[in-house]
Structure formats: C-alpha cells, structure tokens
Amino acid sequence: MPHYYATSATPIQLDEAPDDIGVRFEHENASKMAGRAVREITTRTARTSAAASPASHFGRFMLLHESGASTAPVATVVNALPKALASRARCRCSSSASRN
Amino acid sequence: MPVFVERQSQLKLMLTDQILVTFKPGASSARRRKLLDGLGLQLVGHSEFDARRQTLVPTSVRRSSRTLDLANQLVAADDVIAFAAPNFLAQIRKGSVNDPQFAAQWHLDNRGQGKGTPLQDARAIGAWNLVGGGHRSIVIAIIDDGLDLEHPDLKDNIWKNPAARARDRHGRDFVDDSDRYNPRPKVFKAPFDDTDSNDIHGTPCAGVAAAVGNNGRGGAGMAWNCRLMAVKIMAGEALAPHDRIADAIRYAASHADVLSCSWGVAPSPDIESAMTYAVTRGRGGRGSVVCVATGNEHASRIGFPSSDDHAVAVGACNDRGRHSAYSNRGQGLTVVAPSDDDDSRRQGITTTDVSLRGKGYSAGAYCSDFGGTSSATPLVAGVAALVLSANRSLRWDEVRDVLTSTADKIDPSGGNYRRGHSLKYGFGRVNAEAAVTKAKGHRVRRVRKAVKKR
Numbered sequence: 001m002p003h004y005y006a007t008s009a010t011p012i013q014l015d016e017a018p019d020d021i022g023v024r025f026e027h028e029n030a031s032k033m034a035g036r037a038v039r040e041i042t043t044r045t046a047r048t049s050a051a052a053s054p055a056s057h058f059g060r061f062m063l064l065h066e067s068g069a070s071t072a073p074v075a076t077v078v079n080a081l082p083k084a085l086a087s088r089a090r091c092r093c094s095s096s097a098s099r100n
Numbered sequence: 101m102p103v104f105v106e107r108q109s110q111l112k113l114m115l116t117d118q119i120l121v122t123f124k125p126g127a128s129s130a131r132r133r134k135l136l137d138g139l140g141l142q143l144v145g146h147s148e149f150d151a152r153r154q155t156l157v158p159t160s161v162r163r164s165s166r167t168l169d170l171a172n173q174l175v176a177a178d179d180v181i182a183f184a185a186p187n188f189l190a191q192i193r194k195g196s197v198n199d200p201q202f203a204a205q206w207h208l209d210n211r212g213q214g215k216g217t218p219l220q221d222a223r224a225i226g227a228w229n230l231v232g233g234g235h236r237s238i239v240i241a242i243i244d245d246g247l248d249l250e251h252p253d254l255k256d257n258i259w260k261n262p263a264a265r266a267r268d269r270h271g272r273d274f275v276d277d278s279d280r281y282n283p284r285p286k287v288f289k290a291p292f293d294d295t296d297s298n299d300i301h302g303t304p305c306a307g308v309a310a311a312v313g314n315n316g317r318g319g320a321g322m323a324w325n326c327r328l329m330a331v332k333i334m335a336g337e338a339l340a341p342h343d344r345i346a347d348a349i350r351y352a353a354s355h356a357d358v359l360s361c362s363w364g365v366a367p368s369p370d371i372e373s374a375m376t377y378a379v380t381r382g383r384g385g386r387g388s389v390v391c392v393a394t395g396n397e398h399a400s401r402i403g404f405p406s407s408d409d410h411a412v413a414v415g416a417c418n419d420r421g422r423h424s425a426y427s428n429r430g431q432g433l434t435v436v437a438p439s440d441d442d443d444s445r446r447q448g449i450t451t452t453d454v455s456l457r458g459k460g461y462s463a464g465a466y467c468s469d470f471g472g473t474s475s476a477t478p479l480v481a482g483v484a485a486l487v488l489s490a491n492r493s494l495r496w497d498e499v500r501d502v503l504t505s506t507a508d509k510i511d512p513s514g515g516n517y518r519r520g521h522s523l524k525y526g527f528g529r530v531n532a533e534a535a536v537t538k539a540k541g542h543r544v545r546r547v548r549k550a551v552k553k554r
C-alpha cells in the first residue's frame with residue numbers, strides 16, 4: 001500500500017487516483033509549455049462542456065483528470081495535449097512506487 | 101508521474117522528482133553522503149528560510165517517478181534522517197464560501213439582526229473598549245490565494261516591510277516565481293464567484309481579521325488597527341508543492357505575529373516542520389500563533405494542518421450559538437468562532453471582497469455571505485492579535501491558553517463537554533473581551549496541554 005511518513009514516523013496512507021495522471025514536461029521552456037497545455041485543454045473543454053477544467057499545473061508539472069487515465073497514461077496524455085506538445089510522450093510509471 | 105489520493109483528507113497529491121529531507125543534527129557528512137550515494141540521490145537546494153530542510157533529486161531521470169519509494173528508504177535510516185517525504189504537488193481545499201454596514205456584522209456584535217440570537221457573537225465591542233482595534237505593530241499574515249492590496253477598506257492596514265530595500269514590500273507570492281513580490285489576486289476565470297478557479301478567497305479572510313475600522317467606510321475587522329501581510333500559496337486551480345506551502349509558513353512567521361490559514365491539505369512532514377518553525381522561531385522565539393481552519397466536510401475528524409500540535413484549530417458556529425453543520429469535529433479542535441451554516445436561514449459574514457469590478461463573491465467591494473471555517477479562522481486570528489496587543493510578552497501557547505480558557509461554553513447540552521472540551525466546539529466559542537481582559541492580567545492557568553491531544 002503506498003504511503004509516506006509524518007515527522008512522527010506515522011504512515012500517511014495513499015490510494016492511487018485512477019482518473020488522474022501527472023505529466024512532467026522536459027524542455028528548456030517546460031513551465032511555459034505546461035501552462036500553454038493547460039490553457040488549450042481548458043479552452044477546448046469549455047467549448048464542449050460546463051465541467052471544471054480537467055487540467056491544472058505548477059511549473060513543469062501538469063495534473064490531468066480523465067476517466068481511467070492511470071490505466072492508459074500515454075494514450076491519455078497524447079489525446080489531451082495539443083499535437084505540437086505531445087510528440088515525445090513517455091511513461092515513467094513502470095517503476096512507480098505506487099506499485100510497491 | 102503517479103497521482104494519489106490521501107486517504108483521510110481525500111485530497112490529491114501528485115508525485116514529483118523531488119524529495120524534502122531534514123537530517124538529524126548529529127549526522128556526519130560522510131554518513132549522509134554514503135546514504136545519498138547508495139540511493140542515487142543528490143542535493144539540489146534548501147529552504148530559503150530553514151537551511152536544514154534540503155531538497156534532493158534522483159541522479160538518474162529513470163528513477164524520477166520513484167521518489168515515494170526513495171523517501172521511505174531515507175526514513176528507514178532513522179539515525180540520520182529527521183524526516184523525508186516526496187515534495188508532492190498538493191490539491192488545496194479552500195473553505196466553501198458563498199456592506200458596508202457594521203450593523204450587518206453580527207459576528208462582532210449580535211443584536212438579533214437577521215433573526216440571529218442576541219449576544220451570540222465573538223464579543224468584539226468589549227475587547228475594543230480595552231485595546232481599541234489592536235496595536236499597529238501586530239501583524240497578521242493571511243496565507244491564502246492573494247490579498248487585494250488596493251481594497252479601500254484594507255489598504256491602510258497592509259503591512260509594509262520595515263527593511264527599506266526589501267523587495268517583498270507587502271508579502272510574497274510562493275506560486276508565481278516570475279512575480280514573487282506581488283501577492284495580489286491574479287487568476288480570474290468565469291464564473292468569477294467560483295472559489296476554486298478564482299483568487300477571491302484571501303481578501304474576505306483578510307477583512308474578517310483586520311479590515312480598517314472607524315474609517316466611515318465598509319465594516320470592520322476584529323483587529324481593525326492591526327496590519328495584514330499577504331502570503332500567496334494558491335492561484336486559481338493550480339497545484340501547490342508542499343515545500344512552497346511550508347516555506348510560506350516559515351516566511352510568514354519570520355515577519356508576522358499571527359498566521360491565518362483558511363485551507364487544508366494532505367499531511368506533509370515539511371509543513372509539520374514549518375509549523376514547529378513558526379512556534380519556535382516566530383516573534384523572536386516566543387512563537388507566532390498559527391490559526392488553522394478545521395475544514396467544512398461534515399467530518400468527525402479535523403483536517404491537516406489544523407490537526408498539528410502547534411495549531412490553533414478553528415471550527416465554526418452560527419448566529420444562534422449552535423454548531424455549523426459542515427464544521428469538522430474532533431479531539432484536536434481548539435475553539436469555534438461565528439460563521440454561517442448549511443441552513444440558509446442562518447446569516448453569513450459581511451466582509452471585504454475583491455474590489456475589481458465584476459470579480460469576487462459579489463459585484464461590489466464587499467460581500468455578505470462569506471462563511472465556513474475559512475471565515476471563523478481569521479476571526480480567531482484577529483482575537484489573537486488583540487490578545488497580543490494587550491500583552492505582547494505572551495508565548496504562542498500562552499495565547500492559545502488564553503483563547504481556550506476564556507471561551508464561552510455554548511450549547512452546553514448539545515456540546516457534550518468533557519473536561520471542558522467538546523468535539524463540536526473545542527473549548528468553546530472564542531470571546532475576545534474575556535481573552536483580552538485575561539491577557540492584560542496575564543494570570544494564565546497552564547492546564548491546556550491536552551488541547552491538541554489526539
């Protein structure tokens with residue numbers, strides 16, 4: 001079961017979020033790229049539904065919310081991102097601590 | 101990168117390639133190096149405010165999504181490590197919220213307006229008779245999504261950094277590195293009254309604590325002559341890294357006497373460490389008072405960081421002196437303060453709103469329906485500021501003792517108080533007049549060690 005520790009060494013239990021995936025942009029302008037991706041995804045979603053934005057970011061990291069995202073992370077990312085930004089999407093989840 | 105949900109708070113945490121760590125003081129550099137080399141980790145930086153808190157990253161990018169594993173392996177080296185955890189990007193939960201006339205501010209002076217019950221308030225008038233609106237030197241940090249520094253009812257109380265050359269004139273933005281000395285609200289997105297996607301939460305909080313009083317404009321804050329410092333940790337729907345939130349607390353404690361935190365996140369050892377920093381290093385070692393909202397989830401457990409041993413954990417009660425249904429209950433609850441309720445017949449709080457046209461909870465510069473433990477928290481922060489105005493020699497835990505020992509035991513039958521503590525009301529509803537009176541006399545009976553016992 002994934003967990004981390006408080007200062008008292010008490011475990012803080014985590015569950016995997018099945019409908020969320022984290023994306024890390026690797027580029028010299030990664031932060032701007034992540035911001036641009038979130039804006040484009042948000043704009044696209046706003047045109048088609050009134051739901052809250054499925055993407056948010058901090059720096060070069062983006063959180064993407066889509067049903068079943070964690071089971072098909074690469075496909076989710078490639079489908080969500082603007083084409084210009086998704087040319088080299090790779091999954092680094094295979095050794096994820098969440099599996100331990 | 102994996103995304104998790106912390107089980108108790110149900111808040112999301114996104115893993116990053118960074119680990120936050122503090123080594124034990126006696127750990128030799130050779131032992132540290134051996135440990136880090138063995139795990140393939142390298143140091144890349146440290147907290148701007150606490151150099152002991154260091155940041156690590158894996159030396160190989162292939163291990164960058166394994167930081168949860170690696171952090172836990174560091175924790176196992178307990179002869180060297182005080183704490184280690186991934187630097188998660190955290191979802192922050194703001195409290196849910198929904199005139200300029202003081203007459204509408206029943207939370208300060210309840211005379212039965214709006215079908216509330218007379219005297220079911222925080223007893224502000226009596227406190228003001230003793231210390232006015234508080235001392236100008238007392239600073240309350242509003243750690244939130246930004247503060248409208250130009251608001252006509254706040255601007256005269258905005259803190260100014262006494263260091264003439266300091267770039268952080270009025271506070272800091274810990275979200276936007278390119279604009280870090282501008283802690284104003286910056287993100288607005290229609291609908292403009294939506295708390296989660298707009299920077300509109302910090303300004304009402306600031307008004308509850310210390311909107312300018314006696315100026316013939318708007319309403320008044322509890323500590324209407326004290327000053328407000330803006331510390332921005334949220335921007336619209338953006339995530340917030342644990343290290344930034346922790347550093348925001350450390351930064352605030354290095355300048356402010358009282359910290360007001362109307363939000364919750366999943367637990368973080370770095371934020372715990374920052375809370376300890378605030379009460380040991382703030383106010384020249386007397387400790388800053390850290391008021392934290394317990395949360396609005398109708399839960400039988402209070403949220404983090406209000407559950408931290410060093411917090412003043414603040415819940416909410418309504419204009420009839422009853423528990424606000426949403427306000428989380430629990431052993432760690434310190435006090436409650438007047439706010440709104442799920443029942444729409446109960447009144448909200450009148451306070452400042454973002455003054456930009458069309459932005460905020462209302463069209464104007466004030467709103468009358470603020471609420472949640474988000475509103476109760478800066479009200480208690482204001483009372484703490486008045487207590488310190490009356491007696492600035494008090495340590496942070498003595499201020500907490502004053503607040504708990506003078507609180508009103510409201511709803512004695514429904515509150516089910518045991519040894520003076522109720523799971524619904526903590527030690528009761530904060531009473532500013534009694535607290536200031538006691539602070540002036542400073543005969544504090546130190547019996548409240550159990551305040552935060554969980």
